[in-house]
Amino acid sequence: MGTIIERKRAKGIRYTGQIRIKRDGAVVHSEAETFSKRDKAETWIKNREKELGKPGGLEAAIKAPKGDNHTLKDAIDKFLEQTEKEPGKTKAQVLRTIKTYDIADKACDLITVQVLVAFGKELRAERGPSTVGTYFSHLSKIFQLASPAWGYPLDFAAFEQARAVLMELGTIQKSKRRERRPTLEELDKLQEHFISQREWAPDAVPMDRIIPFAIASTRRQEEIVTLLWKDFDEEGSRILVRDMKDPKEKKGNDIWVELLPEAIAIIKAMPKISDRIFPYTTDAVGAAFTRTRRLLDIGEDLKFHCLRHDGISRLFEMGRTIPQAASVSGHKSWQSLQRYTHLRQTGDKYENWKWWAHAARPWDEERKAA
Numbered sequence: 001m002g003t004i005i006e007r008k009r010a011k012g013i014r015y016t017g018q019i020r021i022k023r024d025g026a027v028v029h030s031e032a033e034t035f036s037k038r039d040k041a042e043t044w045i046k047n048r049e050k051e052l053g054k055p056g057g058l059e060a061a062i063k064a065p066k067g068d069n070h071t072l073k074d075a076i077d078k079f080l081e082q083t084e085k086e087p088g089k090t091k092a093q094v095l096r097t098i099k100t101y102d103i104a105d106k107a108c109d110l111i112t113v114q115v116l117v118a119f120g121k122e123l124r125a126e127r128g129p130s131t132v133g134t135y136f137s138h139l140s141k142i143f144q145l146a147s148p149a150w151g152y153p154l155d156f157a158a159f160e161q162a163r164a165v166l167m168e169l170g171t172i173q174k175s176k177r178r179e180r181r182p183t184l185e186e187l188d189k190l191q192e193h194f195i196s197q198r199e200w201a202p203d204a205v206p207m208d209r210i211i212p213f214a215i216a217s218t219r220r221q222e223e224i225v226t227l228l229w230k231d232f233d234e235e236g237s238r239i240l241v242r243d244m245k246d247p248k249e250k251k252g253n254d255i256w257v258e259l260l261p262e263a264i265a266i267i268k269a270m271p272k273i274s275d276r277i278f279p280y281t282t283d284a285v286g287a288a289f290t291r292t293r294r295l296l297d298i299g300e301d302l303k304f305h306c307l308r309h310d311g312i313s314r315l316f317e318m319g320r321t322i323p324q325a326a327s328v329s330g331h332k333s334w335q336s337l338q339r340y341t342h343l344r345q346t347g348d349k350y351e352n353w354k355w356w357a358h359a360a361r362p363w364d365e366e367r368k369a370a
Contacts, residue, residue, distance in 0.1 A: 002017055002018060002019040002045035002048070002049060003017075003018050003020075004016065004038060004041050005018060007034075014034050015034065015038045015041040016032050016033070016034045016035075017033050017035065017041035017042070017044045017045045017048075018030070018032040019031055019032070019045060019048060019049060019052070021052070021058065028058075028062060029058060029061055029062050034105040034106075035102065036102055069107060070107065070108050070152045070153075071104060071105055071106060071107055071108065072098075072104045072106060072108060072111060072142070073099050073104040074108075075142050075146045075154060076095050076104070076142055078146075078150050079141070079142055079145060080092070082149075090134070090138075091138045094134065094135055094138045094139075095139075097135075098135065101119065101122065103115060103116075108146065108153045108154045109153040109155075111155070111158070112158055113162045113165070116158065116159060116163075117162050117165050117166060120162065120163075120166040120171050120172065123135055124171045130173055130174065132166070132171055133172040133173060136163050136172060140156075140159060140160075140163070143155070143156045179309070180301050180302055180303070180309070181306060181313060182302055182306060182307065182310055187211070187355070189298065190207070190211060190289075190292060190296065190298070191208050191211065191212075191355050191358070193292055193295070194206075194207040194292065195208045195358070205280050205284050205285055205288050207288050207292070209359045210278060211307060211355075212262065212266060212353075212355050212358075212359040213263055213266045213267075213278075214307040214308060214311065215310055216260050216263040216266065216311065216356075217263040217311065218308050218312050218315070218328055218330075219241070219308065220245060220308055221285055221286060221305070222245075222282045223244065223245075225276065225279075225280050225281060225282055225285060226242060226243070226276065227239060227241070227276065227278060228240075228275055228277065229272060229275060229276070230275070233256075234267075234268070237258060237261075238256050238257060238258050238259055239256070239257060239267075240255070240256050240257075241254065241257055241330055244330055255330045257327065257328060257330045258327040258328045260328065262350075262356050262359075262360070265356070265360035266359045266360055268360070269359070269360045269362050269363055270363060271363040271364070285304070286304060290304075308329075311329075312325060312328075312329050312337070312340060313340060314349055314350065315329070316340045316341070316343040316345075317343055317345060318345070319345040322334045322337045322338075322340075325337055325340070
């Protein structure tokens with residue numbers, strides 16, 4: 001009779017159905033499969049024992065090649081252990097999450113096109129199609145390296161075929177371009193809320209300064225919180241952005257970018273209490289923005305990253321060329337900025353914006369007033 005072993009995983013309990021057949025006191029055959037539900041494991045054991053009980057069934061199972069016992073989880077761990085390129089935060093998180101799914105417990109040689117397609121569908125039930133695409137993008141490196149590097153029999157051709165199927169089905173889609181821009185009215189609501197909040201919680205994340213800085217500098221959320229005082233070149237109106245996001249490389253991709261006067265003024269107003277100009281975490285900034293946007297009933301489509309898109313759009317509306325805009329945004333490829341060329345010079349949306357002066361108010365002065 002088969003047995004069921006329960007294992008607690010991050011995504012809940014997993015049930016491994018195990019069959020072991022002995023002859024003369026010795027195990028002559030064993031096999032196992034893992035499922036998310038106990039009844040599925042019970043059904044597998046029942047059906048598999050019936051197959052093995054047929055004439056020649058056990059003999060065929062014993063003679064069948066056993067293959068490699070390494071699992072997808074083993075391959076992921078091997079990659080993380082041996083890679084000399086430190087994986088980015090997103091990639092590491094995605095790979096850790098994949099390890100919590102049933103597919104991670106499967107032997108490498110049992111991961112077929114159908115198994116991968118089912119995994120993609122399982123991801124899609126919880127995530128958007130572009131996020132599923134991100135998961136498969138990070139997983140592709142594991143399939144690409146496993147066989148030649150470590151001898152783990154993951155089939156890269158099967159992976160590519162599965163990805164093609166998922167794209168055809170719409171389960172995987174490319175990320176949509178960010179087109180949403182905040183209105184001045186929405187920004188007024190956000191700024192007024194954060195200023196009011198800091199009157200009774202002075203140690204809260206200064207979003208009333210970070211939001212204007214994000215627009216003026218066109219910096220991403222994770223870039224803002226890692227900017228260093230030592231990398232600020234006021235005389236040259238520039239700052240070094242370390243490990244700037246790049247499709248091919250992240251670590252070591254350090255880029256000097258131009259700072260507009262508004263961004264410089266905000267930096268100079270910040271207190272030097274850390275080696276970082278904005279000594280806060282990405283999670284804290286993101287949570288504050290999302291929570292407040294919902295509280296103020298501002299559309300779910302307004303993300304923090306929309307501030308960068310708005311800042312870049314502003315550069316073109318002020319009459320900047322692609323090279324001039326790239327000097328601020330940090331884009332290596334001017335092709336990425338082609339989408340903004342339809343914008344015509346219409347002036348500065350933020351000319352005489354009242355929140356510039358507030359964000360540039362000296363920190364000590366603000367504390368005294370509080």
